[in-house]
Amino acid sequence: MSRDVAIPATTPAAAGTPPTTRPRSPHGRRQARAGWVFTAPALLLVLLFVGLPVVMAVWVSVSGWRGRGSPFASGVPFVGLDNYRTLLAGGGLATQDLGTALRNNSWYVVLVVPLQTVVALLLAVAVNRRTLRGRGFFRTAFYFPSVTSSVAIVVVFLFLFSASGAVNQVIGVLGIDGPNWFADPRGVLHVLLGGLGGGEAPGALAEHGFIGISWWEWLAGPSVAMSALIMLAVFTTSGTFMLLFLAGLQNISAEVEEAALVDGASSFQRLRYVTVPMLRPVLFTVLTLGLVGTWQVFDQIYAGTQGGPAKTTITPAYLSYTSSFVDQRWGQGAAIAFILFAIIVVLTLVQRAVLRGDRT
Structure with missing residues (x-):
């Protein structure tokens, strides 16, 4: 004789009843308190x-502090956004210096970031080969410039471009006036256009x-x-990013x-369609x-x-330093720093959106 078993049609969760939240146990509360205690010093x-x-x-950045006494003293005037307006739309020397600094740094970013990324990736692919002896x-050799003092590298690097440096000795054979070409204030594109008339x-x-x-x-x-400093930056930073790419390649x-090799893909095709997408x-x-x-x-720049x-x-970071510590215009120096911060945040968000778009 069979017995009928009554099965409820719906459970409370299926019927839309919100799940009940269990009260945290004493052990959980002790763990939470311990976590806050251990992280409190760092916070x-x-x-x-x-x-x-x-x-x-x-x-x-919104005050007229001149570097004397406390910036929160009662005598420090509040100027609002005057420092930002002077820099961005004042039309004077401060605006020209900021524009020049942004122009210089923009070319620095446009050239350094792609070059150091490509060089670092190629170095990582090269040293990751199992057939390479002495990997x-x-x-170590490729990473060594990244851990060397940047000031020491700058001094040595610029010595090569001095009047008696090795670079000028080499180009002197070509009939180029070395001591003057390095001090040419024109951009390299203007120099090339000038050479073409x-x-x-x-x-x-x-x-x-x-x-x-x-x-x-x-x-x-x-x-x-600035082109010499761009080459210097690529030389000193590619080793660090090589290690990041190398860690990704090994995963x-x-x-x-x-x-991919069995399918007949060449080395470049494997790099383009297999390696790079997996290194996103x-x-x-x-x-x-x-x-x-x-x-x-x-x-x-400073050294x-x-x-x-x-x-x-000149760059915005160096201009912020000179405006504050040299010219004693602390409000403008702080405003330059926050303008630079806003540029970095916006460009990082744009870069993130672009990479996300490529993924879809």
């Missing part, structure tokens, strides 16, 4: 040495501009001195490469770090050229 340090200076910098030596600025590009300088100056390209399964997270990290680092370039010749190597 306090971050708030003290990062949060508080940021708040102070925000106030300085440890090559990895087209160095005059078109009227539309000379009359209109952006942030204090004409579009003709924006399109000048980096100066020869790619060997079966994937073997399957590493590529995003490398591009983001490169973008942030190149927009914050300071030590190479090498200090903005010369004719301000062709």
Whole structure:
């Protein structure tokens, strides 16, 4: 004789009844308290040495503080967005200097980030080959410039371009006046156009501009001195990003490469259609770090050229330093720093959106 078993038609969850939240156990509460206790020192340090200076910098950027006494003293005037207006739309020397710095740094970013990314990827692919002998030596040799003092490398690198340096000795054989070409304030594109007889600025590009300088100056390209610093940056940073790519390459399964090889894919096709797509997270990290680092370039400028010749190597970070510590315009210096921060955030978000779009 069979017995009928009554089965409920719906459960509380299926009927739409919200699930009940279990009260946290005493053990869970003790774990939460322990977590806050262990993280509290680090949080306090971050708030003290990062949060508080940021708040102070925000106030300085909207005040007329001159570097004497406390910026929060009662006598410090509040100027609002005057410092930002003076820099972005004032039309004076401050606006021209900011425009020149942004122009120089833009060319620096446009050239350094792609070059160092490509060089780092190619180096990682080369040292990841199992058939390469002495892989440890090559990895160390390629990474060594990244751990060397940047000031020391800048001094040695610029010594090569001095009047009696090796570079001028070599190009002297070609009949080029070495000591003068490195101090040429023109952009390399203008130099090339001048050599072809087209160095005059078109009227539309000379009359209109952006942030204090004409579009003709924006399109000048980096100066020869900035080009040397660009080569220096690629030389010193490619090793670090090589290690990131190398870690990503070692996480790619060997079966994937073997399957592409069996299908008849060439080395370039495997790199283009297999390796690079699988390195997308590493590529995003490398591009983001490169973008942030190149927009914050300071030590190479300070130790090498200090903005010369004719301000062709000045950058926003170096301009913020000189405006604050040299010219005692602390409000403008802090405003430049926040303008630079906004540029980095916007470009990082754009880069993230572009990479996400490629994924879909």
